[in-house]
Structure formats: C-alpha cells, structure tokens
Amino acid sequence: MQQPKNKKLLWQLPFLVLLIVGTVLIIRQQRNMPYQKSADKVFGTFYHAVYQCDSDMTYSINAELAKVDASLSPFNPQSIITAVNQNQDVQLNDMFLDVYKLAMNISKETDGAFDITVAPLVNAWGFGFKNGIEPSKQQVDSLMQIIGYQKVTLEKGKISKTDDRIMLDCSAIAKGYGTDVVAKLLRSKGVNNFMIEIGGEIVTSGLNPDQKPWRVGISKPEDDVQGAGQEVQSIVAITDKAMATSGNYRNFYYKGGKKYAHTIDPKTGYPVQHSILSATVFANTCAVADAYATSFMVMGVEKAKQVLAQHPELMAYLIYSDQDGKNAVWYSPSLKNKIQQ
Known part of the structure; x- marks a missing residue:
C-alpha cells in the first residue's frame, strides 16, 4: 500500500516545483515593476x-x-x-x-x-x-x-x-474622500503598492520603492505666515493606513501668553479656546481620518482622547501649546513603534 502513495507524491513533485518557481518569478517581476x-x-x-x-x-x-x-x-x-x-x-x-x-x-x-x-x-x-x-x-x-x-x-x-439658507460644505472631508477614491481605483487595477496625497491627506498601501513601509511627515506648527520654513515634527512609518491632518498652521492668536489655533466651534459660533494646534489622525479610510482630525481641532486634546478611547480603530498625533506656551505632543500609544523621528 505504501508504493502507490509514493508514486502519488512523485507525480505531485513537479507541480510543487512549478508552483514555487512561478511564485518566485511573480515576486521578482513585482519587484522589478517600476513605480x-x-x-x-x-x-x-x-x-x-x-x-x-x-x-x-x-x-x-x-x-x-x-x-x-x-x-x-x-x-x-x-x-x-x-x-x-x-x-x-x-x-x-x-x-x-x-x-x-x-x-x-x-x-x-x-x-x-x-x-x-x-x-x-x-x-x-x-x-x-x-x-x-x-x-x-x-x-x-x-x-x-x-x-x-x-x-x-x-x-x-x-x-x-429646515432653512433654505443652510449651506453644505464638505471641504473638511472631501479631500480625504478623494484620496480614498484614487486608492480604490488603483486597487481595482491590481496595484497594491502606492501612496496618494491630496493637500496633505494620505493613503498608503504596501511598500515604497525601497521595499519598506511608506514614511510620512507630520509638520511642525510654526508662526510662519508664508509657510516657507515649515519643519517636520515627526516622521511616521505606516502602510495600509490613511492619514489626515487638520491644523491652522499659520493662523494663531495669543491670549494670556498662550497660543491658540483659529478653529470655529459649530456649537458656539466662536473660536475654540483649546490649545491644540494640529491633529493628525490615522484610520482605515482617509475620509474618516479627515473628519476626525477636524473634530479634534474643535474638541481639544482631552475630549479627543475620550473619543479615541471609544474608537480603537483610530490613532492620533496631537500637537498643542503647553502651560508655558511651548509646543507639546501627545500621541496614541499604538503609534509609538511607528514614529521614527
């Protein structure tokens, strides 16, 4: 009874070799395919x-x-x-x-x-x-x-x-959604390695041309009207994630020696009195990241943390002005191993 089994294995061996060789060739072809x-x-x-x-x-x-x-x-x-x-x-x-x-x-x-x-x-x-x-x-x-x-x-x-004068404006979510649309298009064409960015809203997938996770920068809020000297606060290595940042980088005002971003609270009609300067959110889709980044600018750091605790699928990197008026950072613990600078 052992002999037929061995013969069966011998017949399967060439197919196994072909499968391995084919897989190696596909991987090599993918690596050699240009970006x-x-x-x-x-x-x-x-x-x-x-x-x-x-x-x-x-x-x-x-x-x-x-x-x-x-x-x-x-x-x-x-x-x-x-x-x-x-x-x-x-x-x-x-x-x-x-x-x-x-x-x-x-x-x-x-x-x-x-x-x-x-x-x-x-x-x-x-x-x-x-x-x-x-x-x-x-x-x-x-x-x-x-x-x-x-x-x-x-x-x-x-x-x-309820009132004909009401206007809808999706500017705080449309760029993120547009980035998702491009990502969906690329995936439908079998493209697995890509990074798309629209006005700072980003979707990453797979690996970069160096066969490593994509690296994206989070800008440092600066009082630079022209934005010419904008520096990078941190670099994050991410893949298969979307990222969006909301922050009035060049629009600040000072009150009591503290720096505040120009963000309007929809519930009061007035600028928020939170010291948050920028909110970067990582999510499965860029539209979601875009909307939550805007929300966190309105909420401030403490309320943003509460929302994040209820949504483990989200990660955030928040820059705010501390008691001395200096820039400080808080980020989700799950981001720790992804921050490279």
Whole structure:
C-alpha cells in the first residue's frame, strides 16, 4: 500500500516545483515593476501619487477626481452640492450620498464637533481674522440660525433643510474622500503598492520603492505666515493606513501668553479656546481620518482622547501649546513603534 502513495507524491513533485518557481518569478517581476508618479491640480490644491504599475494611470486618476469634484465641490457651479445649496431639485449620486452619510454619522459620534454646515461661520470670521474685523455678536447669532447638522436630513433620496439658507460644505472631508477614491481605483487595477496625497491627506498601501513601509511627515506648527520654513515634527512609518491632518498652521492668536489655533466651534459660533494646534489622525479610510482630525481641532486634546478611547480603530498625533506656551505632543500609544523621528 505504501508504493502507490509514493508514486502519488512523485507525480505531485513537479507541480510543487512549478508552483514555487512561478511564485518566485511573480515576486521578482513585482519587484522589478517600476513605480509611476502622477500629479495635478485638484480641489484648489494638488495631488501626488506614487504607485507600482506597468503603465501611467494619470488620466484615470484625473477622471475619478473629476467625478468627486462634480459631486462635492462648492466652487464648481455645476456640482451636485452647489445644486443642493441653491435648493434645486437634483439627483444625488453615490459619491455625494457616501460623503453625506459619513459626515452625518461622524457629526453624531463627535457631538457636533464635526459639522458640514459650519462654513458661513468660518467665512465670517475669516481664515486669519486677527487681520480683519471680528463679526459682532449679532452677526454670529444670526448665522447660528443656519448652522447645525441636525437641521439637514435625507428624505426619499433628497436633501431637506429646515432653512433654505443652510449651506453644505464638505471641504473638511472631501479631500480625504478623494484620496480614498484614487486608492480604490488603483486597487481595482491590481496595484497594491502606492501612496496618494491630496493637500496633505494620505493613503498608503504596501511598500515604497525601497521595499519598506511608506514614511510620512507630520509638520511642525510654526508662526510662519508664508509657510516657507515649515519643519517636520515627526516622521511616521505606516502602510495600509490613511492619514489626515487638520491644523491652522499659520493662523494663531495669543491670549494670556498662550497660543491658540483659529478653529470655529459649530456649537458656539466662536473660536475654540483649546490649545491644540494640529491633529493628525490615522484610520482605515482617509475620509474618516479627515473628519476626525477636524473634530479634534474643535474638541481639544482631552475630549479627543475620550473619543479615541471609544474608537480603537483610530490613532492620533496631537500637537498643542503647553502651560508655558511651548509646543507639546501627545500621541496614541499604538503609534509609538511607528514614529521614527
């Protein structure tokens, strides 16, 4: 009975050898496959993509990002979100619905710290309001009537508002979502090693051209109006993760000797009094990371830690101003082994 079994093993041996040789050849081919680079303007900023592929995918990437723009850009007069803001009867597509539903969910999870209706307040205060005129209490109170994610609902495939003046602005999540869209495109084409960045929002997968995890920098907040001398606070080695940073790097104001970032609280209508200067969040998708990074800027360090404790799938790197007005850092314990500088 032993002989047939041995014969069976002998017959299987060539197939085993072929399998091993084939696997080695595939791995070698993958390693020898070049890394492409694509870059272009998008969403008022730039995107950069590095990916291991035997062809240039710039055209396809641009086409996908154009779909995101046509869905979510308030600066595009033909976009779906523009039609919603103008109270037109418009067919909502999957991209708009994906982002809208995610935004509403994170608004609930963060108790309104994230809110896609807050733009009129942000515009009223201005991106650098220390150089302008602060809005009066009357102006703020008036705007607060049209601020609040609870005032917007999705009913039978249509957006319903409690006030026609309410405006939706997905700027704090759209770049992250766009990065996810490009990542999904690359994966659908069998590309496993890539890094995509849109205006600082990043998705990484697999390995970099040196066959190592991707290394990304977290910028140091500086009082540099031009941003010319921006330094790197830390370098993090990550793969198969998304990363987004929110921080008013060049818009600070001082009060009582402490430094504060210019972030507007959707619930009060006024700049937050938290010393947090930037929030970097790591998540499974960049849209989620983008929204939570914005939320943490509103919440401040202590409340951000509480949210992180409830969401172990998230990691964060927070830079804040300490009691002496100097920059200090707190980060999730699970990031410790990934920080290289």
